[in-house]
Amino acid sequence: MRVSFLLTTFLFCTGFLCSAQKKFVDLKEFILSADAKQDGAQCFSLTPAETWKGGSVWYRNQIDLRQSFDMELEVHLGCKDYGADGIVFIFHPKLKTGYEGEGIGFGGLVPSIGIEMDTYQNHHLNDPSYDHVALMRDGRINHHAGITEPIPLKSDLSDVEDCKAHKVRVQWNPQTKILNFQFDKSSRISQRIELVDDVFKGDPIVYWGFTAATGGEHNRHRVCIEKTDFLEVASFDYDTKQELLSSKKYIIEDVEFGLKNEILNADDIKELDNLAKLMNSYPEYSMIIEGHTDNQGPIKENALRSQEQAEAVVKYLQSKGIDPKRLTFYGLGEDYPIAPNESKEGRAKNRRIQVFMQKNRA
Numbered sequence: 001m002r003v004s005f006l007l008t009t010f011l012f013c014t015g016f017l018c019s020a021q022k023k024f025v026d027l028k029e030f031i032l033s034a035d036a037k038q039d040g041a042q043c044f045s046l047t048p049a050e051t052w053k054g055g056s057v058w059y060r061n062q063i064d065l066r067q068s069f070d071m072e073l074e075v076h077l078g079c080k081d082y083g084a085d086g087i088v089f090i091f092h093p094k095l096k097t098g099y100e101g102e103g104i105g106f107g108g109l110v111p112s113i114g115i116e117m118d119t120y121q122n123h124h125l126n127d128p129s130y131d132h133v134a135l136m137r138d139g140r141i142n143h144h145a146g147i148t149e150p151i152p153l154k155s156d157l158s159d160v161e162d163c164k165a166h167k168v169r170v171q172w173n174p175q176t177k178i179l180n181f182q183f184d185k186s187s188r189i190s191q192r193i194e195l196v197d198d199v200f201k202g203d204p205i206v207y208w209g210f211t212a213a214t215g216g217e218h219n220r221h222r223v224c225i226e227k228t229d230f231l232e233v234a235s236f237d238y239d240t241k242q243e244l245l246s247s248k249k250y251i252i253e254d255v256e257f258g259l260k261n262e263i264l265n266a267d268d269i270k271e272l273d274n275l276a277k278l279m280n281s282y283p284e285y286s287m288i289i290e291g292h293t294d295n296q297g298p299i300k301e302n303a304l305r306s307q308e309q310a311e312a313v314v315k316y317l318q319s320k321g322i323d324p325k326r327l328t329f330y331g332l333g334e335d336y337p338i339a340p341n342e343s344k345e346g347r348a349k350n351r352r353i354q355v356f357m358q359k360n361r362a
């Protein structure tokens with residue numbers, strides 16, 4: 001699903017595409033961690049102006065880097081010159097923030113790409129004295145390991161911790177393989193890079209987000225998202241996803257299990273993969289998994305089999321990275337048919353896995 005968010009509704013629209021793309025940024029689509037907070041309709045505060053803080057904001061669904069990515073935003077890097085530490089824009093395959101302080105939430109993330117906007121000079125990392133930006137990879141924050149040299153955020157080397165909003169644009173073009181970064185409408189980085197094949201070892205599916213941190217010095221860090229356009233890897237269509245997130249039951253009919261309760265059918269596996277993606281994207285949810293059978297064979301055996309099959313689903317989801325603590329399962333045997341057991345079609349409907357997602361209490 002192509003996702004375009006626009007802050008403004010005042011657009012020049014040519015052709016029919018415009019109305020389809022017109023959509024406000026929905027901040028609910030982001031996962032916040034540590035000190036990050038929503039701050040107004042389009043903005044996140046990443047850190048307050050206090051020592052040793054860190055905050056990150058990640059878009060909750062993965063995106064596909066074989067498609068273009070374009071984002072316009074405003075960043076605020078604080079009000080105190082020689083404050084710390086800055087903001088990093090990141091692509092990373094996991095929903096995970098790196099180490100903070102001088103790492104700015106990017107340090108140690110492998111594999112990754114980071115556009116580091118750094119306002120604090122760490123001599124041992126070869127930071128220049130001026131506020132700078134650099135393209136970095138694999139969580140390595142020493143400029144000797146950078147893809148680009150550190151480049152002044154402002155070509156006149158002026159201070160960007162000036163209490164003002166600065167326009168930032170990040171663009172990825174998969175055809176030219178050029179990653180662009182603009183600051184205050186001036187191009188600062190335009191780098192050709194094998195993002196998918198080299199950096200991410202052939203896997204184009206990543207998360208994107210922002211991280212910020214303070215250390216012994218500090219600043220308030222804030223980002224406001226003005227416009228984004230990228231291809232989201234949607235596991236379910238929008239309506240199905242909304243139903244799952246509002247705890248409606250989701251049924252996978254006629255699931256075929258092998259002798260060791262392995263899941264045989266590719267379509268069933270795809271459904272479970274989609275559920276796993278959704279659970280990965282929504283860590284605040286847990287899931288109840290129910291196994292159900294038709295009425296063929298002894299009741300007790302059906303109860304036992306449905307229990308084993310529900311457990312097999314749990315194990316499968318666990319193999320896709322879902323913490324088993326988030327998964328509860330029941331075998332309900334033949335007791336809850338959803339169709340008549342007299343027909344073959346009815347029995348197939350009744351042999352099913354039924355799941356519910358539940359939002360955990362805060």
Ligand SMILES: [Ca+2]
Nearest residue numbers: 081082131159
């Ligand atoms: Ca500065």
Ligand SMILES: [Ca+2]
Nearest residue numbers: 118120122127
């Ligand atoms: Ca630094």
